[in-house]
Amino acid sequence: MPPSTTMEAPMCLIENNPGEQLRVNQEALEVLQSIQQPVVVVAIVGLYRTGKSYLMNKLAGRKKGFSLGATIQAETMGIWMWCVPHPEKPDHTLVLLDTEGLGDVEKSNIENDSWIFALSILLSSSLVYNSMGTIDQFALEKLQYVTELTKRIKVKSATTKTSEGEEEASSDEFLRFFPAFIWTVRDFTLKLMLNGCSISSDEYLENALRRKKGHPEKLDLAKKCIRQYFPSRKCFVFDRPAASRDLEELEDLSEKMLSPNFVVQAHRFRQFIYECAEAKVIQGGYVVTGTLLGHLAVTYVDAISSGSIPCIENAVVALAQIENTAAVHNGLTRYEAEIEKCLKLPTEAVEELLELHAQCEKEAIKVFMARAFKDDNHEYQKELGNQLQVKLLDLCSRNEQASSDRCQAVLMELFQDMEEKLGKGIYSVAGGYQQFLDDQKEKVDQYHLVPGKGLKASKALQDFLKSKEAAAQSILQADRTLTDKQKEIEVERVRAEASARETELHKQMKDEAVQRAKQQEQSYREHEKQLMDKMEVDRKTLLAEHEMVMKRKLKEQKRLQEEGFQQEVSKLNLQIKRLQEQVKQQQQQRGGSRGGKSCVIQ
Template sequence: MSKPVCLVDPCLRVNPEALSLLRRLSGPLCVVAIFGPKGTGKSFLLDQLAGQEKGFGSAPGIWLQRLPHPTKPNENLLLLDTEGVPEQMEEEEYEFFSRLFCLNVLLCDLFIYNTKGDEDPQKELDKLAYVAELDNKVQVLEDCALENSFPLSAVLPPFVWCLRDVASDTVWEEMLQASNHEIDVLLTSLAEDTPSSCVQKLFPSHKAFCFHSPHLNEIEKEALLDEPHPVFQRQLKVFKSYVLSKTQNRNISGEVLSEKLEQFVEALSRNRPILLDIICGGLQAASASVDYSFYLECENYEEFVETTRELPKEEIPRTSHPSVWEPMVPQNPRTSPTTAQANDMEAPICLIENRPGEKLGVNQEALEILQKIKQPVVVVAIVGLYRTGKSYLMNKLAGKDQGGFSLGATIQANTKGIWMWCRPHPLKPDHTLVLLDTEGLGDVEKSNTENDSWIFALSVLLSSTFVYNSMSTINHYALEQMHYVTELTEHIKMKTPNRNRSKSDDGFPDQFASFFPTFIWVVRDFTLQLALQDGRRIIEDEYLENALERKTDAPEKQDLPKKCLREYFPNRKCFVFDRPASRHDLQFLEHLPESKLSPEFVEQARRFCNYIYENAQAKVIQGGHVVTGSSLGSLAESYTEAIRRGSIPCIENAVLALAQIENSAAVHEAVQRYEAMADLMLMMPTEDVEELLRVHSSCEEEAIQVFMNRSFKDEGQAFQRQLGNQLQSKLKELCRRNEQASSDRCQAVLMELFQDMEGKICDGSYSVRGGYQQFLNDQQNVVENYNMVAEKGLMAAKVLQDFLQAKEMVAQSILQTDQNLTEKQKETEVAKARAEASEREAQLQREMKEKTQRMAQEMERSYEEHERYLMAKMEEDKRNLLAEQERLLNQKLQEQSRLQQEGFHHEYSRLQGEIQNLRSQISQTRQEPTCLIF
C-alpha cells in the first residue's frame, strides 16, 4: 500500500510524482473519490476504507492513494481525497472547488459526497451547488450526431451521499435500510434546478448512508483504544461492502488515467469545456473517436460544432478506434500500443520476432501485454504467400479501415515474424480477440527462409482459428504451396517420446485433429464461377471439399497436401473474394474509402468478419481448459524456446509447463480472494468460534471456486492440497488474530473498570478492618460490570481468569492484614478463593475442549468441501473428454465414408482400426468411476 501523494495542487497543477506513480500501475483501476465540506471527516472515512489508522491528512488539493483492491485480484483501488470546502469563500475559491468537483466526477468510478448530519438533510445536499454547473464544464457528444449533446449521465459515476455524525435517535438509518439506501427518502422537495434535482437527474445511481459518531464519548474512546464505536463499525461495514461492489473498472490503465487527468486539467485551466465523445446509443464497445487536431483549428466549441455540422458524416475527421471516454485534446503521436488497455491495443506489436541471421524470439513487451489479459482469448491467425493481402483482411477483423497491420504497396513483404493485435471481442464482452498476422511465406528476399515452416507451425499451435490466404483459385499449384502442412509432423509433436508407448501414441495425424484449430481457406481475387462442370451451382465450402477430393491414381506430391489437410483439420471452411479494386487503386488500398471498393468485395469481407465474430471459439488446450491471454503468452514462450534450442515443440510439455504456472497462480489468487473476503466480512473480535468458522467457510468456498476456475491438470491434486494447507493456516491465523483482538479488548475494559480499585490498593484503603470483604465486593462489582460489556469476544472468560489470578496475591495480602477475621475464617476464605479459581479453570478447560472438537469438525468439513468441488470438476472434465472423443469419432466416421467412396481401401482399413480404438476409449471413459486421491 502506497502513502498518499498530492495529485492536483492548489494551483490546479498536476503533480509529476503522482503521474509517475499512475503510469507504473499495471493492472486495471477502480477509482473512488470523496468530496465535501471542511470538517466532515472525509479523510477519516477514506482511511477506514483503506484499512489504515492514519493516511490522508488535511492538505489542500486532491490527494491520491493506491492499494490492492480487497475483493478483485489483480486490480488496483485508487482513493482520491479532496480538501474540505470552506463555508465562506471568494469567487475565485468557488471556481477552484468547482473545478476540483468536476475532476473528481470525471476521474472516478464511484463518487462520495460527505456531509455532517443535520435536522434537515436536504439542506446539506443542496449545498452541492457545483453539480448544477457540470453541463457548462463538460460536453458529451454522440458519435453519430455531433449537433446534439448526449446526456451527461451517460459518463458520470454512481453517487453516494454519506451523512456523518447522525444522532442515534433519528430514524434516517431505518428509512434508508428499508428503501435500499435510496436518496429520495431523505428529500422533502425536488424543485427544478436545485442541486438535489441535478443529482437525481445527472447521476445514473444515487444512494445514501448514515453514520453515527465513531466515538460516542471520551470514556468509550479510551476504553476502545481509539477504535471506532461498534455501531459505527457496523455501518461502515455495510457502506464498505457497497462501495467495493460498485467499483467496476472501465478498463482504464494508469497510463491512460494520467493522460486524461492532464487533458482535463488543461481544458479547465483554459476555461474551455471538456469534450467527451461516445458512440451512438450509449456507452458500449468502442468505434471511432474525433481527430483532435481538427478541433484545435477551431477557436471554440461552438465553432467546432458548426464546422462539423456542415460536413458530410463520412468526412468528419475520425481515427479508427474511439475511447468511450475521450476528451477532445491532442494525443501524443508517439503513444505506444501498450498505453491503452491490454485487450484494446491502439496498434499491433510484434509477438514472434524473425530477424535476419537470428533464431525466432518472443518480444517481451508483447508478453507483458498478454500477461495482463485474464479473459479467454479467441485467437485468429492468418498465413499465406507474401503480397496476398493478409494484413488488409486482419485490419478488417480489427474494425480498422486505416492503420493497423502494415499493408505495403510494393512487391516487397512488409510483415516480419508474427504480429499481434488484441481487441475487445465485438460480440463476447468477456472475451478478447487476438489477431496474429504472419510474414508472407515464400519471400525470395528472405535471408532465413527455413523459418517459414516454423512460422506456419507456431500459427497452428497458438490459434483457435487458422486462416490460409491464397490467390485466384484452389488448384494444383495452390496445393503445392501448402507443403507446410505436410511438414507439421516434423515441426510439432503431441507427446514426449516414451519407450512404453506405441508410435501412434506419440502424436501422429489422428491425434493432431483433436488439438488443431478450425481451418479457413480464403481465396482472394477469385474470378471463377462457383459451379460444377454440369452447371450446378455450389457454395464455397463445397468448392473447397471438391478441391480436396483425392484420386487413387494422383501423384503423391498432389495427394499428400489433400490428405494432411483432411486429417489434421477436420473442421474446415472456405471464403472467396472478388478483387477489391482496380489494379491502379490496389496500391492505395489502405486509404481507399468503402465507396471506391468493389461492392461484392465489401459484402464478402462483411460475411467473413461476421463468421469469425460469431463462430470462432476461444482457444482451448487438452482437457478442454480455456486459454487466457496470460496462458497464451506462456504457450508462445514455451514453443519458441523449444525452437531456439533446436528441439521440436511438444504440445504435452507446453501444456504441463503451463499447468504448473496456472495452478501456482490459481493457488495465489484463491488465497488472495480468501484474505480479501475475510477482511471484509469478519469484524473482530467475534463472540464465539462459530461466527469465525462461518466466515471462514464462506471465504474458503469462494477461494476453492476461484482455484477450480483457473486450475487444470492438477495431477494428484498436489496444488489443491497446497491450497487446503494454506487455507488451514489462514484459519489458524484468523483464530490467533481474533483471540488477540478479544484479549486486547478485554484487558482494556478490565483496566478501565479496575482503575478505582487499583487506586484504593495503592493508597491502602483495603488495609483496614473489613477491608478484605470490601475488596471482594468491589471485585465482584468489577466482574459484573465486565460481564455486562458487549462484544468482548471469545477470550472474555480466559482474560478474566488470568486477571483474577494476577490479583490473587493482592487479595491474599489484604486478607492476611484484615484484623476483623479470625485465622479460621481466613483459612476458609483462602479455600473458597481456590475453589472458585478451580471452577473457573475447569470451565475454561471445558470450553477449550469444545473449541478443539469444533476445530476438528471444521477440518472434516473443509476436507469434504474440497472433495465436493474436486468431484464436480472431475465429472466436468469427464464430460468434456467424452464430448471431445465423440466429436473426433464423428469426424473419423465421415472421413472413413469419404475414403471408401474415393477407393482408398487401405486407408479405410487403417481408419477402421482407429475408430474401434476410439470407441473403446469412449466406453472406458463412460464406465470409469471418478476416483479421488485427494
C-alpha cells in the same frame, strides 16, 4: 482490455531477421501478457503478395494497420500482432496475427517458412490460409507446409511406436489441438458449379480435397493432412477487390470504389470470424488469456531456437505450473478480501470465527478451481488448503489476541478504583476483607455485562483474579474480625472457586478443539466437493473431445470408403474402436473417484 494495453497499430510479436533465429519481441510480449481476458486468435498464412494483410485490417475494423505494400516485395516479416476489443464477444480480445508471406525467393532463411506456419497453428484458434485464383493442384502443392507438420509439432513428449517401429500417426491428437481451418481464395473468377449444379464455397473446398487413387503422392498427402489434422474447415471466395489500376491504393479506397461482390464477401467473412471463431483453448478445454498466449509464444519460440520440436504437452505443463501458482495466489487473495470485508474481532465464540472462515474458504476454493488446470496430483490444491489452514491459525491467534486486549482494557478500567483502594490500604482494616469481596463481586458482575469481550473473557478474568489472590490473602489474614477457622474456610472457598473456573476453562478449550476438528473435516469436504465438481466438468469436456474426434473419424472413414482407400479405412476402424473404448471409459467414470483425504489437503 485495459486502456493502457489498447493497440492503436500492430506490433511485431515474433521477429524473423535475416541470418538470425526467430525471437519474441519483448515489447509486444508485454502488451500481450497484460491482457487478462480470453483471446480469440486468428492467424493468416499464405504465399507472399496475396493480400493477407488487407483481410486482417478488415477484421480489425480499420482501413490501415498491417502493412500492405504495393510492390512485388514482401512487406511483413515474422509474425505481427494486433490486439483489439472483440466486436461481438464481451470481455474477450481479438488477437490478429499476420504472418510473412510463404515462398518468398528473396528470403535468406527459407527454413523459417515452415516454422512460421507451425507457430501460426500452435498459437491460433482459427487459421486462415490465403491463396489466389482457385484451389487447384498448384495451390495444394504450395501447402507442403501442412505435410511437414509432424516434423514441426509434437503433441506428446513421449512418442508411441507401432510394431513396425514407425511413429504412430498423430492425426487424432492433432484434431484435438489444432485450430479451425479457413481457406480464403482471392481473385476468384470461376462459377461455383459442380456437375451442372450450384455449390457452396464449403462444398467447393471439400470437393477440391477429394482424394483420387493415382494422383501424385505430394498432392494427395496435402489433401490427406488437411482432412486429418483440422477439426473444422470453412471456405470463402473473393472477387478481385478493385480494378487493377486501383490496387496500389487499395487501403485508401472508399467502400463505394470497391467491387460490390467483394464488399459483400468481405462482410460475410468478417461476420463469420466475429460470430464463429472460438477463443483459444488448450488441453482440457482451458481458455487461454493474453497472458497465457504470451507464455505459449515464448515456450514454442525457445524450443525452435534451441533446435527442438515444439511440444504441445510440454507447453501445457509449463502453463499449468504458471496458472496453478497464480490460482493459489488468487484463491488466497479472495479469502483475505472476504475475511477483511466481514471480519469484526473479537468474536464471542470460536464457532462464529470458524463459520466465517468456512464461507471465505469456499470462495477461495471456487476462485482456485476456476483458474487451476492439470493439477493431476492435487499438488496446488494441497498448497491452497495448507495455506488456508495457516491463515485460519493466524486468524484464531488474532482473534484471541484481540479478545485478550479488549478484556484487559475492560478489567483495568473496572478495577481501577479497587487498585487505588488497595494502594491506600483501605481494605487493611477490620471488616476490610468482606468489603474487598463485595467490591470484587460487583466489578465481576459489571465485567460479565460488558459486551464484545470475545472468547477469551473467562480466561482473562481467571488470570486477573488469580493475579489478585496474594493481595486478597493478605487482606484476609489482616482482618481481625474473622477467626482462624473462618479464614481457613475462606481460603478453601477461594481455592474451590478458582478450581471450578479452571475446570470451566478446560471444558471451553476442549469444546473449541472439537469445533476446530469439525472445521477441518468441513474444510476437507468442501475441497473434495469442488474437486469432484471440477473433475466431472473435466470428464464431460474430455468426453466431448473424444466424441468430436470420433465424429470426424467416422466422417473421414465414410469419405475414404467412397474414394476407395480401403487400407486406410481399416486403419481408421482401429482408431475408431480405440476412441469408442475411451468414450465408454469416460462414461463409466461419472462422478470420478473420491480417493483419500490425503489427495486434497492433508
